[in-house]
Amino acid sequence: MQRKSLVNAECPVARGVERVGEWWSILIMRDALQGLRRFDEFSQSLGIAPNMLTRRLNSLVEAGLLERRQYSERPPRFEYVPTPVGEDFRVVIMAFIGWGNRHFANEGESLQLVDRKTRRPVEVAVVDADGARVSVEQCSVQAGPAASEGMLERLALLSAKRSDIDPSPRTA
Amino acid sequence: MQRKSLVNAECPVARGVERVGEWWSILIMRDALQGLRRFDEFSQSLGIAPNMLTRRLNSLVEAGLLERRQYSERPPRFEYVPTPVGEDFRVVIMAFIGWGNRHFANEGESLQLVDRKTRRPVEVAVVDADGARVSVEQCSVQAGPAASEGMLERLALLSAKRSDIDPSPRTA
DNA sequence: CAGTATCCTGTCCGATACTG
DNA sequence: CAGTATCGGACAGGATACTG
Numbered sequence: 001m002q003r004k005s006l007v008n009a010e011c012p013v014a015r016g017v018e019r020v021g022e023w024w025s026i027l028i029m030r031d032a033l034q035g036l037r038r039f040d041e042f043s044q045s046l047g048i049a050p051n052m053l054t055r056r057l058n059s060l061v062e063a064g065l066l067e068r069r070q071y072s073e074r075p076p077r078f079e080y081v082p083t084p085v086g087e088d089f090r091v092v093i094m095a096f097i098g099w100g101n102r103h104f105a106n107e108g109e110s111l112q113l114v115d116r117k118t119r120r121p122v123e124v125a126v127v128d129a130d131g132a133r134v135s136v137e138q139c140s141v142q143a144g145p146a147a148s149e150g151m152l153e154r155l156a157l158l159s160a161k162r163s164d165i166d167p168s169p170r171t172a
Numbered sequence: 173m174q175r176k177s178l179v180n181a182e183c184p185v186a187r188g189v190e191r192v193g194e195w196w197s198i199l200i201m202r203d204a205l206q207g208l209r210r211f212d213e214f215s216q217s218l219g220i221a222p223n224m225l226t227r228r229l230n231s232l233v234e235a236g237l238l239e240r241r242q243y244s245e246r247p248p249r250f251e252y253v254p255t256p257v258g259e260d261f262r263v264v265i266m267a268f269i270g271w272g273n274r275h276f277a278n279e280g281e282s283l284q285l286v287d288r289k290t291r292r293p294v295e296v297a298v299v300d301a302d303g304a305r306v307s308v309e310q311c312s313v314q315a316g317p318a319a320s321e322g323m324l325e326r327l328a329l330l331s332a333k334r335s336d337i338d339p340s341p342r343t344a
Numbered sequence: 345c346a347g348t349a350t351c352c353t354g355t356c357c358g359a360t361a362c363t364g
Numbered sequence: 365c366a367g368t369a370t371c372g373g374a375c376a377g378g379a380t381a382c383t384g
Binding site: 345346347348349350351352353354355356357358359360361362363364 | 365366367368369370371372373374375376377378379380381382383384
């Protein structure tokens with residue numbers, strides 16, 4: 001995804017994106033989740049061409065992550081606000097930020113995740129039902145109750161390579 | 173990202189990807205982190221065109237997520253294995269899976285995240301330094317010690333829109 | 345200010361064919 | 365088996381101009 005410079009490359013999210021894929025969409029979501037709403041705000045923040053912004057915005061609306069909401073009758077004006085699904089995407093963004101911070105923060109973290117009240121740093125982690133922390137390497141996947149035939153087949157193949165993957169269980 | 177069908181669309185990761193961006197890379201990482209190593213394995217699992225696979229694989233190697241390792245002299249054969257950075261990307265993938273499961277699992281989860289030993293379900297969450305869980309909405313960002321001028325400026329702008337964003341702190 | 349309309353380039357991606 | 369070579373289509377993305 002050789003984007004030319006990728007806006008704001010010091011941002012850990014952008015750093016991650018530079019390495020993994022394309023994603024104007026993710027950057028837009030990052031901004032939307034930080035409180036940006038209006039076309040112009042995105043436009044300024046991202047330096048994206050207006051036609052692309054329109055396209056990406058529309059696709060995010062279509063995807064159900066953003067809602068296009070009219071905030072002025074005349075002239076007709078719209079703002080783009082995260083839906084619950086989009087809001088929940090924050091975890092992914094945060095995981096991204098964490099990852100970027102851990103591996104591409106050359107001279108220290110440029111952006112920190114914090115509890116907004118206590119101002120203490122937080123991080124994204126894996127926990128079990130009791131809230132106990134589980135190390136990432138400790139994790140695996142298994143078929144859920146709605147696993148299709150294809151999924152089961154796939155997991156069966158994987159279990160041949162990774163002994164810790166159990167292809168069978170579909171119970172909740 | 174209208175990919176034609178997006179391989180294995182029942183997979184929550186793929187579901188997420190369908191909505192957010194492009195990302196053969198992410199799908200490749202998903203597979204690599206599930207134990208796939210060889211060109212042919214990726215090729216079969218993803219149904220990706222071989223030239224694209226080569227490109228994506230190379231770019232992931234370049235990005236430092238995968239290591240190209242020779243496992244046979246004659247004939248020369250290579251395998252692609254996650255580096256520590258790539259390994260750590262697992263959290264992001266998991267966050268994705270969780271998100272997909274929560275919002276795009278129409279008839280129940282098709283893939284579950286579990287502790288590989290206990291087989292009990294796990295999830296990706298935000299925790300503070302004490303390991304206490306923090307709700308996602310409770311989170312915000314602030315400038316870290318390595319924040320550049322541009323980043324500080326950006327955060328200053330954001331703090332005008334989101335009262336919970338504090339533009340100033342750069343201390344660890 | 346909040347976009348739409350055009351045009352252009354790059355490249356993502358698929359399909360297919362070929363090689364040691 | 366593990367790719368490389370080549371071709372073509374679609375669209376991402378950039379630049380710019382225009383509109384109410």
